[in-house]
Amino acid sequence: MHVSCFDRCIQGCVNSVKDVLYNVPYRSKSLSALFKALALVFYGIVFCREKAYKNRWLPSQTLGCLTIVVGNLTVGGTGKTPIVEKLSRELNRQGRKVAILSRGYKSKKESLWVRSLHWLLHGEARPPRVVSDGQQCLMAYEQAGDEPLLLARNLSNVCVVVDKDRVNAGRYAIKNLQCDTLVLDDGFQYFQLKNTFCILLIDVTNPFGNGWVLPRGILREPVNRMKRAQFIFLTKSDQISTERLQSLKRLIRSYNATAPILPCIHAPKYLRQVNGDEQLTLGALQNRRVAALSGIASPDAFEQFLKDRGATVVHTQRFVDHHCYSPEELQDFFEQAQRMGAEWVITTEKDAVRIANTEHLPLPFYFLRMEIEWIEGTAPFQHIMETLSAQHIA
Numbered sequence: 001m002h003v004s005c006f007d008r009c010i011q012g013c014v015n016s017v018k019d020v021l022y023n024v025p026y027r028s029k030s031l032s033a034l035f036k037a038l039a040l041v042f043y044g045i046v047f048c049r050e051k052a053y054k055n056r057w058l059p060s061q062t063l064g065c066l067t068i069v070v071g072n073l074t075v076g077g078t079g080k081t082p083i084v085e086k087l088s089r090e091l092n093r094q095g096r097k098v099a100i101l102s103r104g105y106k107s108k109k110e111s112l113w114v115r116s117l118h119w120l121l122h123g124e125a126r127p128p129r130v131v132s133d134g135q136q137c138l139m140a141y142e143q144a145g146d147e148p149l150l151l152a153r154n155l156s157n158v159c160v161v162v163d164k165d166r167v168n169a170g171r172y173a174i175k176n177l178q179c180d181t182l183v184l185d186d187g188f189q190y191f192q193l194k195n196t197f198c199i200l201l202i203d204v205t206n207p208f209g210n211g212w213v214l215p216r217g218i219l220r221e222p223v224n225r226m227k228r229a230q231f232i233f234l235t236k237s238d239q240i241s242t243e244r245l246q247s248l249k250r251l252i253r254s255y256n257a258t259a260p261i262l263p264c265i266h267a268p269k270y271l272r273q274v275n276g277d278e279q280l281t282l283g284a285l286q287n288r289r290v291a292a293l294s295g296i297a298s299p300d301a302f303e304q305f306l307k308d309r310g311a312t313v314v315h316t317q318r319f320v321d322h323h324c325y326s327p328e329e330l331q332d333f334f335e336q337a338q339r340m341g342a343e344w345v346i347t348t349e350k351d352a353v354r355i356a357n358t359e360h361l362p363l364p365f366y367f368l369r370m371e372i373e374w375i376e377g378t379a380p381f382q383h384i385m386e387t388l389s390a391q392h393i394a
Helices: 005-021 027-054 078-092 112-122 148-153 165-177 221-228 242-255 299-308 327-338 379-389
Strands: 065-070 096-103 130-131 158-162 181-185 195-205 232-236 261-273 288-293 312-318 344-348 365-374
Touching: 005 181, 065 078, 065 232, 078 096, 078 148, 078 158, 078 181, 078 365, 078 379, 096 148, 096 165, 112 288, 130 148, 148 181, 158 165, 158 232, 165 181, 195 379, 221 242, 232 242, 232 299, 242 261, 299 365, 312 327, 327 344, 327 365
Parallel strands: 065 181, 065 195, 096 158, 096 181, 195 232, 232 261, 288 312, 288 344, 344 365
Antiparallel strands: 130 158, 261 365
């Protein structure tokens, strides 16, 4: 596996932090104590913030439409984007006009002076960025961010709006795009906008880390806060044993006695040419020598998918999550892949939206399409969708 010099530095820092986060014997007891102290401070801030919104010391807005939050308790990848896509597509199929509200992580922000000038000239903040109006994509990756653009490309008749202020984004979607349903991507801790339903995602391979909040652990808030969720989806449920899955369900029930729990998996569907129209079945991977390129939170599962489909992974390179690839990085990777005897290069769909120019690359370049499937059948999910779609918010 090849890793760039910059990413080696980043990974070294991450590994050092993980030594502290996961109770690996660490040389510096003082550093471990510092992380614990900071975690207690962080917990205090989280507690006070939640209490302030609960007691209305801080304002929480209601926009008068169905508002669904999708989020998680931990940092890192739980597979939110495919869940948001499936949820939004089904809501649209049942007659809802849906807007996905995203903060647009890693998207290019306007400078302070541009925003200030707009305020002086118009007496109001700039409107949110509309990545898709439901009919077409209106922005490139740099302005939209990778996840909003991926959703915009895959969903027709669903709007995608980006703004750090999700209240502002929601108002705009209702007034200007005539939406009646808002889906907040990564909004479990966003109390500024009151939700109708809250969907919590839990990655079963690492549900709560070591049980500590940041920076000592990976939790954004304590585990008992899952009691706010009306529905709980267990992602990557095919990657642990049935016994561990049942044990996790029992633990969840000790915190949330009523929310339906739906185990699901990220199932590979097909290969598609990056920035092209060619589509191949997964069977094409059998006995194929491939190189794997990724810049996501959990690359292990992606690489294992390729091996499970019969591919021989001769070369891999991992970048940090949301990495923006330069032409030089791509050319360097493809040349190394060629030297290792790769026939194809495979990446993830989220990585593919960050790669604009694929001309003159010496090997065929595909991304792996993944979709959500339900382990216990589609009936529980359909029941949830009927519950959501039946809501009439005054």
